[in-house]
Amino acid sequence: MRFDWLYRESGRIAELFLWHLGLSVIPVVIGLLLALPLGWLAQRAGFFRSTLLGAAGLLYTIPSLALFVLLPLVLGTRILDPMNVVVALTVYALALLVRTVSDGLESVPPDVIQAANAMGYRRLPRLFVVELPLAVPVIAAGLRVAVVSNVSIVSVAALIGTPQLGLLFTQGLQLRFLTPIIAGIVLCVLLAALLDGLVLFAAKRMTPWQPGGAER
Amino acid sequence: MITFDAVSKHYRGQTVAVDKLSLTAPSGKLTIFVGPSGCGKTTSLRMVNRLIAPSSGRILLDGEPTDTMDVAVLRRKIGYVIQNAGLFPHRTVAQNIATTARLNGTPKDQALRIAHELLERVGLSSAFANRYPWQLSGGQQQRVGVARALASDPKFMLMDEPFSAVDPVVRGQLQDEFLRLQRDIGKTIIMVTHDIDEALKLGDQVVVLRTGGTLAQVATPQELLARPADDFVADFIGRDRGYRVLGFAEFAKGGVPLGAEPTATLGATPETLRQIATDRWVLVADSMNRPLGWADVDSVKGPLRDGDLNLSGTLAVEGSSLRHVLDAALSSPSGRGVIVGQSGELMGTVTLSHVAEAIEAARTGRMGTQP
Amino acid sequence: MIAWFSDPTHWTGSDGVFALVIQHLIYSGVALFFACLIGLPIGLYVGHTGRGVVLIAGLANALRSLPSLGLIVLLVILFGPVFTSDMAFIVPSIIVLVLLAVPPIMSGTYAGVAAVDPAAVDAARGMGKRPLDILFDVELPCALPLIFSGLRSATLQIISTATIAAYVSLGGLGRLIIDGRAQNDYYQMAAGAVLVGALALLVDLAIGILSRLTVSPGLTRRL
Numbered sequence: 099m100r101f102d103w104l105y106r107e108s109g110r111i112a113e114l115f116l117w118h119l120g121l122s123v124i125p126v127v128i129g130l131l132l133a134l135p136l137g138w139l140a141q142r143a144g145f146f147r148s149t150l151l152g153a154a155g156l157l158y159t160i161p162s163l164a165l166f167v168l169l170p171l172v173l174g175t176r177i178l179d180p181m182n183v184v185v186a187l188t189v190y191a192l193a194l195l196v197r198t199v200s201d202g203l204e205s206v207p208p209d210v211i212q213a214a215n216a217m218g219y220r221r222l223p224r225l226f227v228v229e230l231p232l233a234v235p236v237i238a239a240g241l242r243v244a245v246v247s248n249v250s251i252v253s254v255a256a257l258i259g260t261p262q263l264g265l266l267f268t269q270g271l272q273l274r275f276l277t278p279i280i281a282g283i284v285l286c287v288l289l290a291a292l293l294d295g296l297v298l299f300a301a302k303r304m305t306p307w308q309p310g311g312a313e314r
Numbered sequence: 315m316i317t318f319d320a321v322s323k324h325y326r327g328q329t330v331a332v333d334k335l336s337l338t339a340p341s342g343k344l345t346i347f348v349g350p351s352g353c354g355k356t357t358s359l360r361m362v363n364r365l366i367a368p369s370s371g372r373i374l375l376d377g378e379p380t381d382t383m384d385v386a387v388l389r390r391k392i393g394y395v396i397q398n399a400g401l402f403p404h405r406t407v408a409q410n411i412a413t414t415a416r417l418n419g420t421p422k423d424q425a426l427r428i429a430h431e432l433l434e435r436v437g438l439s440s441a442f443a444n445r446y447p448w449q450l451s452g453g454q455q456q457r458v459g460v461a462r463a464l465a466s467d468p469k470f471m472l473m474d475e476p477f478s479a480v481d482p483v484v485r486g487q488l489q490d491e492f493l494r495l496q497r498d499i500g501k502t503i504i505m506v507t508h509d510i511d512e513a514l515k516l517g518d519q520v521v522v523l524r525t526g527g528t529l530a531q532v533a534t535p536q537e538l539l540a541r542p543a544d545d546f547v548a549d550f551i552g553r554d555r556g557y558r559v560l561g562f563a564e565f566a567k568g569g570v571p572l573g574a575e576p577t578a579t580l581g582a583t584p585e586t587l588r589q590i591a592t593d594r595w596v597l598v599a600d601s602m603n604r605p606l607g608w609a610d611v612d613s614v615k616g617p618l619r620d621g622d623l624n625l626s627g628t629l630a631v632e633g634s635s636l637r638h639v640l641d642a643a644l645s646s647p648s649g650r651g652v653i654v655g656q657s658g659e660l661m662g663t664v665t666l667s668h669v670a671e672a673i674e675a676a677r678t679g680r681m682g683t684q685p
Numbered sequence: 686m687i688a689w690f691s692d693p694t695h696w697t698g699s700d701g702v703f704a705l706v707i708q709h710l711i712y713s714g715v716a717l718f719f720a721c722l723i724g725l726p727i728g729l730y731v732g733h734t735g736r737g738v739v740l741i742a743g744l745a746n747a748l749r750s751l752p753s754l755g756l757i758v759l760l761v762i763l764f765g766p767v768f769t770s771d772m773a774f775i776v777p778s779i780i781v782l783v784l785l786a787v788p789p790i791m792s793g794t795y796a797g798v799a800a801v802d803p804a805a806v807d808a809a810r811g812m813g814k815r816p817l818d819i820l821f822d823v824e825l826p827c828a829l830p831l832i833f834s835g836l837r838s839a840t841l842q843i844i845s846t847a848t849i850a851a852y853v854s855l856g857g858l859g860r861l862i863i864d865g866r867a868q869n870d871y872y873q874m875a876a877g878a879v880l881v882g883a884l885a886l887l888v889d890l891a892i893g894i895l896s897r898l899t900v901s902p903g904l905t906r907r908l
């Protein structure tokens with residue numbers, strides 16, 4: 099390890115880290131916001147269920163690098179545009195979370211739903227007051243997987259030149275220089291752990307009735 | 315014969331699950347272990363096929379100690395039936411049943427033939443042979459579980475709450491069928507239950523265990539009801555002991571005098587009914603002389619219809635226990651209990667006082683030796 | 686891009702599509718083989734005995750957060766000098782592919798075995814099946830649906846990461862993307878991406894068919 103190099107480059111590394119952070123978090127947030135209504139649809143109706151979950155499975159199958167390369171064709175963006183990466187990762191997060199949200203809503207005990215109906219809750223209030231809160235543990239588990247895998251996938255975007263920590267890997271290989279590679283790996287793992295912990299913490303705060311919070 | 319010789323089981327040195335249990339389950343008989351939850355019934359049962367190793371003491375099969383046998387060989391000699399059947403979900407019903415025969419070295423096609431025979435034996439049609447367990451109801455799965463245990467024709471059987479996961483109606487059916495089956499096959503069986511009614515109904519011998527895994531009483535069901543060893547056993551058997559005693563066969567013998575009962579058929583006019591009637595109530599039967607219900611002569615206005623019948627009375631089959639006969643008399647609106655033959659045809663009626671006399675006679679005959 | 690696909694010179698030869706598909710499949714197959722060799726027995730052992738559950742769960746989480754590109758680059762630089770010839774990038778790439786594929790296989794197998802109805806296992810023991818018979822006649826067949834789902838994620842992970850490994854000179858369809866990028870030939874990149882996507886979908890389909898053929902209808906509840 100050449101710490102002097104790290105010190106000299108710390109400004110650029112911090113900038114890459116922030117890029118990485120943004121590219122990891124924004125798609126998951128958008129993906130979650132889209133997945134909530136879609137997952138609700140997928141959980142309810144038979145036709146939507148098979149179509150939505152089938153489409154989600156199909157999208158998840160496409161390798162990340164292929165998606166990065168193909169999106170400019172669909173979006174009309176330039177290959178270097180970070181937008182491609184954001185959209186691709188949103189697609190992955192969405193594909194994963196639609197299933198998770200639908201599983202989460204399914205995990206709500208039918209007795210509880212019946213009790214809520216018996217009290218006179220209408221469908222939408224029941225969703226927000228009863229079902230979604232009870233689905234938090236399952237959704238949070240999926241969110242953790244989505245956010246952690248995203249951190250790893252973002253670095254792949256270095257191959258098409260998007261700025262983030264992955265550039266430290268390509269730079270390291272070109273220079274045959276270990277320091278940036280190790281720094282990049284360590285920062286990626288730290289970032290993943292940080293975001294994972296954040297989701298875990300938030301889920302625990304949202305589910306005070308659970309003995310172990312969101313840990314499953 | 316299965317013999318427990320001072321068998322104990324301690325878990326982690328602390329909980330005593332079974333404490334110096336000594337008893338014999340006689341050959342060809344159904345012995346039932348009964349007791350409150352957690353009293354060590356399952357542990358005792360599973361020590362017989364060494365799914366649990368005893369901490370001390372020995373268990374013998376026909377006098378042969380089990381602790382020196384190879385466990386797999388020992389288990390193959392003993393049929394094993396558990397609460398939720400434990401069928402293999404990836405195998406068809408026939409394959410499931412054939413498993414134990416295959417384990418004992420029976421060739422495949424012969425094992426499948428045995429499986430098909432057993433399917434009929436436990437009351438399932440051969441249409442079930444190629445279904446998978448998920449396509450069966452709980453009661454049907456349990457029948458397959460019993461068939462699977464029988465497929466190797468073991469001399470001994472262990473059954474852990476085999477009928478407790480199904481609803482009461484199905485449970486009753488399974489129990490009756492199992493009693494009939496056991497009458498044919500005469501296996502040496504130990505069955506575990508927490509349900510004292512099941513124990514009294516099925517057992518040739520009932521072993522009552524108390525919490526802490528000690529023996530409270532070993533007796534036949536009749537003895538248990540007549541002479542519980544102590545407060546714990548008396549409590550466990552619960553209320554209605556006196557009434558339950560009537561359920562045993564020895565009471566059925568003396569017999570209760572049958573009175574002739576005139577009957578009417580549907581469509582009879584109020585005048586006809588009044589001619590037939592001996593009091594307010596007339597028994598109505600179908601064209602095969604099978605009782606349908608009672609008609610109240612005073613309230614029938616036109617030709618007798620289905621809706622006029624009072625259906626509250628139960629029917630006692632001829633030769634059944636005094637418990638059923640008494641119930642028929644008590645539940646009948648006329649006070650006369652209806653007795654039918656095996657195919658449901660009317661044999662006659664009994665009066666409550668005749669039943670009471672029969673009970674009295676049986677009681678003095680049976681309890682005569684008691685102070 | 687249609688023009689790119691209709692040019693026959695792009696299909697044949699040592700760097701043609703056919704050769705690249707074969708290479709991609711070979712590297713992926715080798716990695717999958719080793720990943721199964723490691724992941725299946727560990728998963729079976731942990732599921733059967735219940736020992737080491739926390740360990741494999743932690744391992745799976747930790748490995749998921751490792752950036753695959755960083756790992757490949759790191760191993761190439763570390764191992765590069767050890768090997769001569771192509772092995773200098775093939776071996777590190779395969780190691781990373783295996784490393785990424787083991788956790789899903791391991792967790793799928795573990796979860797599958799752990800989820801087997803305990804009553805069925807108890808019945809198997811009670812009727813006198815020996816431990817290995819229970820593992821192979823009862824636990825393994827009942828765990829197959831989840832083993833296959835683990836295998837599926839592992840395979841997708843491998844195919845995806847093998848594409849990335851083209852960056853360190855590994856052969857396969859990733860070549861089209863990496864070389865296209867270097868030569869500023871977007872159509873070649875897009876063609877590579879389409880091919881990789883199609884390959885992943887086809888392999889996924891193949892595993893789906895294999896699982897339909899091997900998993901008992903008693904478990905899938907499909908007749």
Ligand SMILES: Nc1ncnc2c1ncn2[C@@H]1O[C@H](COP(=O)(O)OP(=O)(O)O)[C@@H](O)[C@H]1O
Pocket residue numbers: 325326329330331349350351352353354355356357358
């Ligand atoms: N594996 C075990 N470890 C520790 N204690 C056990 C274990 N199995 C059973 N026990 C304890 O032993 C006692 C008897 O259990 P069991 O034989 O299952 O009771 P029953 O079948 O009569 O309900 C209970 O107190 C139970 O908690």
Ligand SMILES: [Mg+2]
Pocket residue numbers: 355356357
């Ligand atoms: Mg028990």
